[in-house]
Amino acid sequence: xxxxxxxxxxxxxxxxFVAAFLTWAATAAYISGTGGLALxxxxxxxxxxxxxxxxxxxxxxxxxxxxxxxxxxSTITLSAVVSMMVMDGSNAMIVPGFLAAILVGTLVGLFNxxxxxxxxxxxxxxTMSSSFLVQSSxxxxxRGVKIKPPAALEWVATAKLTGVPVLSLGVIAxxxxxxxxxxxxxxxxSVTAFGQNxxxxxxxxxxxxxxxxLTYSLSAVLAAxxxxxxxxxxxxxxxxxxxxxLLASIAVVxxxxxxxxxxxxxxxxxxxxxxxxxxxxxxxxxxGAAAGLRLILTGLIIVxxxxxxxxxxxxx
Amino acid sequence: xxGLRFFASARFWRGALPALSLTFxxxxxxxLQPRAMSYFGLNLLFNLAVPIALATIAxxxxxAVNDLDLSIGSFVSLVACIGATWLRDTPLLGIAALxxxxxxxxxxxxxxxxxxxxxxxxxxxxxxxWSGCAVxxxxxxxxxxxxxxxxxxxxxxxxxxxxLLAAVALGLVVHFGLMRTSWxxxxxxxxxxxxxxxxxxxxxxxxxxxxxxxxxxxxxxxGLTLVGLATSADANIxxxxxxxxxxxxxxxxxxxxxxxxxxxxxxxxxMTLTLTASFLSFLRISPDWQIGAQGAVLIIVLALRAIVNxxxxxx
Numbered sequence: 001x002x003x004x005x006x007x008x009x010x011x012x013x014x015x016x017f018v019a020a021f022l023t024w025a026a027t028a029a030y031i032s033g034t035g036g037l038a039l040x041x042x043x044x045x046x047x048x049x050x051x052x053x054x055x056x057x058x059x060x061x062x063x064x065x066x067x068x069x070x071x072x073x074s075t076i077t078l079s080a081v082v083s084m085m086v087m088d089g090s091n092a093m094i095v096p097g098f099l100a101a102i103l104v105g106t107l108v109g110l111f112n113x114x115x116x117x118x119x120x121x122x123x124x125x126x127t128m129s130s131s132f133l134v135q136s137s138x139x140x141x142x143r144g145v146k147i148k149p150p151a152a153l154e155w156v157a158t159a160k161l162t163g164v165p166v167l168s169l170g171v172i173a174x175x176x177x178x179x180x181x182x183x184x185x186x187x188x189x190s191v192t193a194f195g196q197n198x199x200x201x202x203x204x205x206x207x208x209x210x211x212x213x214l215t216y217s218l219s220a221v222l223a224a225x226x227x228x229x230x231x232x233x234x235x236x237x238x239x240x241x242x243x244x245x246l247l248a249s250i251a252v253v254x255x256x257x258x259x260x261x262x263x264x265x266x267x268x269x270x271x272x273x274x275x276x277x278x279x280x281x282x283x284x285x286x287x288g289a290a291a292g293l294r295l296i297l298t299g300l301i302i303v304x305x306x307x308x309x310x311x312x313x314x315x316x
Numbered sequence: 317x318x319g320l321r322f323f324a325s326a327r328f329w330r331g332a333l334p335a336l337s338l339t340f341x342x343x344x345x346x347x348l349q350p351r352a353m354s355y356f357g358l359n360l361l362f363n364l365a366v367p368i369a370l371a372t373i374a375x376x377x378x379x380a381v382n383d384l385d386l387s388i389g390s391f392v393s394l395v396a397c398i399g400a401t402w403l404r405d406t407p408l409l410g411i412a413a414l415x416x417x418x419x420x421x422x423x424x425x426x427x428x429x430x431x432x433x434x435x436x437x438x439x440x441x442x443x444x445x446w447s448g449c450a451v452x453x454x455x456x457x458x459x460x461x462x463x464x465x466x467x468x469x470x471x472x473x474x475x476x477x478x479x480l481l482a483a484v485a486l487g488l489v490v491h492f493g494l495m496r497t498s499w500x501x502x503x504x505x506x507x508x509x510x511x512x513x514x515x516x517x518x519x520x521x522x523x524x525x526x527x528x529x530x531x532x533x534x535x536x537x538x539g540l541t542l543v544g545l546a547t548s549a550d551a552n553i554x555x556x557x558x559x560x561x562x563x564x565x566x567x568x569x570x571x572x573x574x575x576x577x578x579x580x581x582x583x584x585x586x587m588t589l590t591l592t593a594s595f596l597s598f599l600r601i602s603p604d605w606q607i608g609a610q611g612a613v614l615i616i617v618l619a620l621r622a623i624v625n626x627x628x629x630x631x
Contacts, residue, residue, distance in 0.1 A: 132611025299444025
C-alpha cells in the first residue's frame with residue numbers, strides 16, 4: 001500500500017488515470033452488460049483528438065509562465081478546411097492534403113513566433129491576435145464548403161480493430177514518441193530548462209529563440225494534423241469544430257499533472273486526463289444530467305483539480 | 317521648450333496611440349459614409365460599443381493585478397440571461413443572483429491569491445460554470461429585458477448621442493478612481509509590486525478580492541446594457557467578449573504585467589474594435605473578415621507600439 005502511495009506522489013499523472021477509471025467504472029456499473037466495453041472504446045476514439053492538441057499545448061506550457069497557445073482552435077479549423085479542399089474527397093489526394101495541413105500549421109507557428117519575437121509581446125496576446133486572423137481565413141475559405149473526406153481517411157479516423165480504434169493506436173505511438181522527445185532528447189530537456197529558468201538556460205548555452213520557435217511550431221503542426229483527422233472523423237470540416245479545444249487543450253495538461261507554471265511536464269497524464277474529461281461527460285449524460293449541469297460540473301472539477309494540485313510558482 | 321520635448325517623447329506617442337487609432341478608423345468610416353457623421357449615425361455606430369467597453373473595463377481590473385479573466389464573455393452572457401428572466405419577473409431574486417455573482421468573483425480572487433493558482437485555468441473552468449448556469453436559466457434564446465433597462469439604454473439626450481456620453485463618463489469615472497485616488501494606487505500596486513504593498517501593511521488578499529469584485533460589477537453592467545440593447549438574451553450572446561475585452565485592454569495601452577493600465581485607453585480600444593467591424597461593412601467586405609480585421613488592427617497597433625519603444629531605447 002505504501003509503495004502505491006509513493007508511486008502516485010512521484011508520478012502526478014497517475015491521478016488522472018485513477019479518475020478516468022473511477023468515472024468509467026461508475027458509468028459501466030450503471031449501464032451494466034457489455035455497454036462498459038463499448039464506452040471504453042468510444043472514450044479512446046474521442047480522447048485521441050484531445051491528446052493530439054494536448055501534447056502541443058503541453059510543450060508550449062512547459063516554456064513557463066505566460067506561454068500558452070490560444071490559436072489551437074482556429075488552426076484546427078483552418079487546417080481541416082484547407083485539407084478537405086485539397087483532398088476533395090479523393091483517396092489519391094490524401095498525402096497532398098496532409099502536406100497542405102502541415103504547411104498551414106508551419107505557417108501559423110512561424111507567424112505566432114514572429115509576433116512574439118518582433119513585437120516583443122506576451123505569447124498569449126500574440127497567439128490570440130493570430131487566432132483572429134486564422135479563424136477569419138477559415139471562415140472566409142470554408143463558408144458553404146461541404147466536402148466529404150476521402151473514404152480511406154474516414155476509415156482511418158473511425159475504424160476499430162476488435163473494439164480498439166485504429167487512430168488511438170497511432171496516437172499512443174505519437175504519445176510514446178513525444179514522451180521520448182520530452183525526456184530523452186536535447187530539445188525536450190532544453191524546453192524544460194527554458195521553463196524552469198529562461199535566463200539560466202540561455203547562459204548555459206540553450207538556444208532560447210530556436211527552442212521557442214520549434215515549440216510554437218510543434219503545437220501548431222499538431223493542431224493542424226488533429227484538424228485533418230477530426231474532419232475525417234466527423235465527415236467533413238465545420239466552422240466551429242475547433243471551439244471546444246481551447247479549454248480542452250489546457251485542461252488536459254493541467255489535470256494531467258503538468259505544472260501550469262512550466263518546467264515540469266509529463267505526457268502520460270495527457271492521455272489519462274483526456275480519457276477522464278470524455279468519460280466525465282459520458283457519465284453525466286448516462287445519469288441524465290441536463291446540459292447546463294454538465295457544464296457546471298465540468299467547470300467545477302477543473303477548478304477543483306487546480307485548487308487541489310496547487311500552483312507553486314508564479315501566476316499565469 | 318519642455319512642452320515641445322514632451323510631444324516628441326515616446327511616452328506621449330504611447331499614450332496617444334489609442335486615440336490616434338480610433339481617429340484613424342473613424343475618419344475612414346466618415347470618408348466612406350459621410351452620413352454616419354450625424355447624431356443618428358454615431359448612435360448606430362457606437363451603440364454596441366458600450367457593453368464591450370464595460371466588459372473591457374471589467375477585464376482591465378483583472379489585468380491590473382497581473383491576472384487574466386477568460387470567463388468574462390460567458391459571465392456577461394449569464395448576466396444578460398439573468399436580466400432577461402429573473403430580473404424582470406422576480407426582481408428581488410434577480411438582484412440577489414447578481415450580488416451572488418459579485419461574491420463568487422471576490423471568492424475567486426481570494427482563491428487565486430491564497431493558493432497562488434494560475435488565473436487562466438481557474439477562469440477557464442469558471443467559464444464553463446457560468447455557461448452552464450446560463451443554459452439552465454435560459455435553455456433556448458428568449459426572455460425579455462426589463463422595461464426600465466430598455467428605457468435607460470435607448471435614452472436620447474439632445475446634441476450628443478448617448479453611447480458617446482456613456483463612453484466618456486465611463487472612461488473618466490474609472491480613470492479618476494484608479495489613477496487619481498490613493499485606493500487606485502494601492503490596487504495598481506498589487507500588479508506592480510505585491511511585496512511592497514504587503515510590506516507597507518496592506519492586505520493583498522483584500523485588494524485582490526476588491527479588484528475581482530469590481531470586475532464582476534462592470535461585467536454585470538455590460539450584461540445589463542447588452543440585454544437592454546438586444547431586448548432578449550441567450551446563453552452564448554456575449555462569448556466573443558472574452559477575447560475582445562483582452563484585445564481592447566491591450567489596444568488601449570494596457571500591459572500584461574506590472575499593473576500598467578489605462579482606463580481611457582481601454583474604452584478607446586473597445587470603441588476602435590467595434591468600429592473596425594462597421595468599417596469593413598462600409599467597405600463592402602464580407603463580414604467573414606470581421607474578426608480578422610480586429611486581429612489585424614491589434615497587430616498593427618502593437619507593431620507601432622514596438623516601434624515607439626525601440627526608438628525610445630535607442631535614445
